[in-house]
Amino acid sequence: xxxxxxxxxxxxxxxxxxxxxxxxALGIDGxxxxxxxxxxxxxxAVGHPLPPETLDLAKRxxxxxxxxxxxxxxxxxxxxxxxxxxILGLRKAMGLFSNLRPAKVFPELADASALKKEVASAIDLLxxxxxxxxxxxxxxxxxxxxxxxxxxxxxMSYNEEQVRKIAHQGFxxxxxxxxxxxxxxxxxxxxxxxxxxxxxIEVSAEYPDVALSHMxxxxxxxxxxxxxxQFDVIVTGNMFGDILSDQASMCVGSIGMLASxxxxxxxxxxxxxxxxxxxxxxxxxxxxxxxTVLSAAMMLRYSLAMPEQADRIEAAVARxxxxxxxxxxxxxxxxxxxxxxxVLATLN
Amino acid sequence: xxxxxxxxxxxxxxxxxxxxxxxxALGIDGxxxxxxxxxxxxxxAVGHPLPPETLDLAKRxxxxxxxxxxxxxxxxxxxxxxxxxxILGLRKAMGLFSNLRPAKVFPELADASALKKEVASAIDLLxxxxxxxxxxxxxxxxxxxxxxxxxxxxxMSYNEEQVRKIAHQGFxxxxxxxxxxxxxxxxxxxxxxxxxxxxxIEVSAEYPDVALSHMxxxxxxxxxxxxxxQFDVIVTGNMFGDILSDQASMCVGSIGMLASxxxxxxxxxxxxxxxxxxxxxxxxxxxxxxxTVLSAAMMLRYSLAMPEQADRIEAAVARxxxxxxxxxxxxxxxxxxxxxxxVLATLN
Ligand SMILES: CC(C)[C@H](C(=O)O)[C@@H](O)C(=O)O
Ligand SMILES: CC(C)[C@H](C(=O)O)[C@@H](O)C(=O)O
Numbered sequence: 001x002x003x004x005x006x007x008x009x010x011x012x013x014x015x016x017x018x019x020x021x022x023x024x025a026l027g028i029d030g031x032x033x034x035x036x037x038x039x040x041x042x043x044x045a046v047g048h049p050l051p052p053e054t055l056d057l058a059k060r061x062x063x064x065x066x067x068x069x070x071x072x073x074x075x076x077x078x079x080x081x082x083x084x085x086x087i088l089g090l091r092k093a094m095g096l097f098s099n100l101r102p103a104k105v106f107p108e109l110a111d112a113s114a115l116k117k118e119v120a121s122a123i124d125l126l127x128x129x130x131x132x133x134x135x136x137x138x139x140x141x142x143x144x145x146x147x148x149x150x151x152x153x154x155x156m157s158y159n160e161e162q163v164r165k166i167a168h169q170g171f172x173x174x175x176x177x178x179x180x181x182x183x184x185x186x187x188x189x190x191x192x193x194x195x196x197x198x199x200x201i202e203v204s205a206e207y208p209d210v211a212l213s214h215m216x217x218x219x220x221x222x223x224x225x226x227x228x229x230q231f232d233v234i235v236t237g238n239m240f241g242d243i244l245s246d247q248a249s250m251c252v253g254s255i256g257m258l259a260s261x262x263x264x265x266x267x268x269x270x271x272x273x274x275x276x277x278x279x280x281x282x283x284x285x286x287x288x289x290x291x292t293v294l295s296a297a298m299m300l301r302y303s304l305a306m307p308e309q310a311d312r313i314e315a316a317v318a319r320x321x322x323x324x325x326x327x328x329x330x331x332x333x334x335x336x337x338x339x340x341x342x343v344l345a346t347l348n
Numbered sequence: 349x350x351x352x353x354x355x356x357x358x359x360x361x362x363x364x365x366x367x368x369x370x371x372x373a374l375g376i377d378g379x380x381x382x383x384x385x386x387x388x389x390x391x392x393a394v395g396h397p398l399p400p401e402t403l404d405l406a407k408r409x410x411x412x413x414x415x416x417x418x419x420x421x422x423x424x425x426x427x428x429x430x431x432x433x434x435i436l437g438l439r440k441a442m443g444l445f446s447n448l449r450p451a452k453v454f455p456e457l458a459d460a461s462a463l464k465k466e467v468a469s470a471i472d473l474l475x476x477x478x479x480x481x482x483x484x485x486x487x488x489x490x491x492x493x494x495x496x497x498x499x500x501x502x503x504m505s506y507n508e509e510q511v512r513k514i515a516h517q518g519f520x521x522x523x524x525x526x527x528x529x530x531x532x533x534x535x536x537x538x539x540x541x542x543x544x545x546x547x548x549i550e551v552s553a554e555y556p557d558v559a560l561s562h563m564x565x566x567x568x569x570x571x572x573x574x575x576x577x578q579f580d581v582i583v584t585g586n587m588f589g590d591i592l593s594d595q596a597s598m599c600v601g602s603i604g605m606l607a608s609x610x611x612x613x614x615x616x617x618x619x620x621x622x623x624x625x626x627x628x629x630x631x632x633x634x635x636x637x638x639x640t641v642l643s644a645a646m647m648l649r650y651s652l653a654m655p656e657q658a659d660r661i662e663a664a665v666a667r668x669x670x671x672x673x674x675x676x677x678x679x680x681x682x683x684x685x686x687x688x689x690x691v692l693a694t695l696n
Contacts, residue, residue: 084536114467114573135483135504140539145507152543153505156483159497186587188432191488195500221595222603225462225573239534243591247569255570 001304002032004061006054008039009083010277011287011336012067018289018340019065019296022316025344026309034061038090039083039277040071049074049081050089058090058270063303065296066272072279083277087270088136095264097132097162098169100298101245101274102259103228103252108321112253112330115225122229123252128173129241130166131262133158134192136238156192158237163199170200170235171207180232182213184220184240196237217244224248249274256288256329259295261302269303271295285335288327290317293343312347319346349652350380352409354402356387357431358625359635359684360415366637366688367413367644370664373692374657382409386438387431387625388419397422397429398437406438406618411651413644414438414620420627431625435618436484443612445480445510446517448646449593449622450607451576451600456669460601460678463573470577471600476521477589478514479610481506482540484586504540506585511547518548518583519555528580530561532568532588544585565592572596597622604636604677607643609650617651619643633683636675638665641691660695667694 005020007013023031036054043049049069058064069083079085090096104124105113113120138155145151167183174181183200185193197214204212215223217240223230224244228251236244249258258274273291281287294317301310325342326332334342353368355361371379384402391397397417406412417431427433438444452472453461461468486503493499515531522529531548533541545562552560563571565588571578572592576599584592597606606622621639629635642665649658673690674680682690 079539079542082536088537114463114575116462116464119462136537138501142539142543149507149509150543150547151505151507152539152541153486153503154538154540155501155503157499157501159493159499161497186590188430189436189484190502191427191490191500192502193500194427195490195498199498218590218594221569221591222598225595225598227462240591242534242566243569243588246566247573247595250570250573 001030002034002061003299004057004064005033005035006038006064007035007067008069008086008277009041009071010068010279010282012039012069012277014283014285014336015273015287015289015292016065016067018336019292021340022293022313022343022347023296025347026312028306028309038066038086039069040074042086043074043077043081043083049083049086055089055093058094062268063299064090064270065292065299066270067292068273068275068277070277070279090270091131091262092137094268095132096262096268096270097130097264098166099129099131099241099260099262100173101127101129101249103127103248105252106257106318106321109253109257109330113251115251119228120251120253123248125228125231125248126173126177126233127241127245127248128166128170128233128235129245130162130237133162134238156190156239158192158196160195160199163196164203166235167200167203170233171203171210174210174233175207178232179209180211182215182220182231182234184215184217184234184236184244186217187214188216192237200235220244221247224251245274254288254329256291256327257294258291259298261295261298263302267303269299271299285337286328287336288329289336289339293317316343316347349378350382350409351647352405352412353381353383354386354412355383355415356417356434356625357389357419358416358627358630360387360417360625362631362633362684363621363635363637363640364413364415366684367640369688370641370661370691370695371644373695374660376654376657386414386434387417388422390434391422391425391429391431397431397434403438403441406442410616411647412438412618413647414618415640416621416623416625418625418627438618439479439610440485442616443480444610444616444618445478445612446514447477447479447589447608447610448521449475449477449597451475451596453600454605454666454669457601457605457678461599463599467576468599468601471596473576473579473596474521474525474581475589475593475596476514476518476581476583477593478510478585481510482586504538504587506540506544508543508547511544512551514583515548515551518581519551519558522558522581523555526580527557528559530563530568530579530582532563532565532582532584532592534565534588535562536564540585548583568592569595572599593622602636602677604639604675605642606639607646609643609646611650615651617647619647633685634676635684636677637684637687641665664691664695
């Protein structure tokens with residue numbers, strides 16, 4: 001099995017290194033690794049955020065373990081050369097459409113949330129976000145209005161096939177959890193959302209055992225603060241999912257804890273922490289590697305079909321936290337490497 | 349001065365009635381009122397959510413005091429007949445582009461927030477949301493793809509003039525407050541946002557005394573949970589403003605407390621609570637009227653140039669809360685009318 005390692009920018013290399021140590025310590029036979037350049041690092045080295053060799057490696061691999069991309073040096077480049085295009089390009093070129101973002105509070109960290117402890121502790125939700133369509137990938141550009149004014153535009157759209165695919169992902173996930181699916185849209189304003197809602201309702205006929213509800217995105221943003229414990233699985237589009245999943249991650253406490261998976265139809269997957277490249281602390285050994293370590297666990301579970309190995313990692317992380325392992329984002333002083341050490345020490 | 353009263357649907361009539369009582373108690377000479385039909389109520393009475401007589405009244409009025417629209421009976425109507433079209437139609441037809449949504453915690457209610465008390469208490473922010481453009485008002489519809497699939501689409505766009513106008517509103521508001529403006533966009537993905545950011549930066553040259561920052565919308569949704577006290581004024585587009593302002597309102601505790609104003613170039617304004625029509629509790633006397641009462645205060649301040657009268661209302665609300673007035677959403681048992689009574693009792 002081939003794993004592509006894409007450390008990327010900022011804290012990316014430091015956190016991916018710790019995830020790699022944990023993977024190595026599992027002693028799994030037959031895993032091979034190849035490293036690739038992505039993001040600002042790739043742009044600086046070879047002039048493109050997603051070079052052809054990187055994309056080729058990604059396609060050959062069974063799974064991608066991704067650090068983070070984003071580099072302030074690249075902010076004024078043309079859009080197609082910016083670091084973010086690496087992640088958008090990989091999602092699109094490989095058909096990685098199903099972005100799974102679980103949010104759950106580790107009991108030891110319930111105090112770290114800005115939410116009251118009893119509100120935060122109740123969080124155990126999964127956001128299933130579509131990542132191949134929506135306003136992200138429609139035609140976009142700058143044009144002039146009839147009056148000669150500069151105008152920026154982006155076309156938002158979903159077709160029924162795209163919605164059907166992600167809806168099935170949402171229903172499946174709900175079935176494997178507590179059987180509740182909340183579809184989030186803005187059908188009172190958007191035609192894209194109206195189609196979304198219509199198709200989700202059509203698909204729901206195949207899942208009579210799942211309780212489906214619909215919520216407008218503005219209300220969902222409210223409910224995620226008021227009572228996040230009410231949610232089991234949320235399924236939503238690319239744009240709303242981007243916003244709500246970051247919001248949910250912060251409800252959990254530190255964004256340094258949250259892993260994600262993005263899958264395509266052949267179960268190839270890209271695994272990455274939800275947080276970004278944090279250029280302000282890059283290279284200082286301050287980054288929390290646990291979101292990446294937990295992303296490696298998701299990789300074992302979803303793309304490599306090794307659920308017991310995934311369990312081993314997740315249990316080790318829980319024990320490390322219970323034992324007091326805390327990086328600065330969790331209110332402690334442990335370095336990136338020390339956090340990795342703490343996980344390794346409890347791995348069994 | 350003519351005030352148009354548009355109670356609308358659900359709890360709308362109950363809460364507007366209390367705001368009217370408070371306005372009457374101020375004893376201001378020369379205020380006249382005319383009531384109009386909007387939303388589902390208007391559809392049921394005359395077949396359209398925004399009948400011509402209503403729009404005509406709105407245009408003649410100096411200000412509109414609006415309850416809420418939204419009626420589950422109307423959910424399957426064609427889009428242009430749904431209750432929400434009343435508010436969207438008024439915003440567009442009257443050029444009401446500058447939606448001001450202040451969020452601040454009344455000290456007595458700091459415990460009501462799902463956020464920790466110290467986090468919630470620090471909230472004192474204003475969201476300036478553009479409400480005449482964006483994906484709300486672009487071309488939209490259903491079409492077929494080349495493969496014959498149903499597809500919903502909505503065009504998102506802003507031109508430089510639209511952004512310039514709302515940017516000025518944001519800078520002005522920041523200047524009158526703590527001098528900090530945060531512009532929220534998704535410029536790493538959207539061309540609409542790139543133009544937004546470019547123009548906000550251009551406009552900033554006229555406001556060297558205001559500290560401008562930029563934040564991606566996903567990060568803003570995170571920061572509004574993590575540390576909402578960091579924000580003074582947030583300026584953003586229609587779609588992101590819809591989501592973030594509802595999120596911020598819930599951070600404050602009850603959405604039953606938050607007022608809003610939407611202004612056009614001639615200072616005509618539409619004043620409404622941020623919350624919706626709450627059909628589940630309509631007609632039961634359980635709704636909290638304070639957001640509507642506080643919207644009436646904003647109306648006096650912005651459209652009627654009576655800041656002292658606005659102060660009188662706001663002070664009375666604060667005293668009523670300090671005196672223990674609590675509707676069910678605030679953890680109490682007082683009825684809509686009793687909440688109105690409590691404000692009247694402390695008005696001086
Ligand atoms: C970097 C950016 C393009 C990306 C997105 O918006 O999808 C990120 O925010 C994410 O959520 O993975
Ligand atoms: C009712 C709806 C169309 C409206 C909006 O999205 O603008 C509402 O949510 C608001 O925020 O005023």
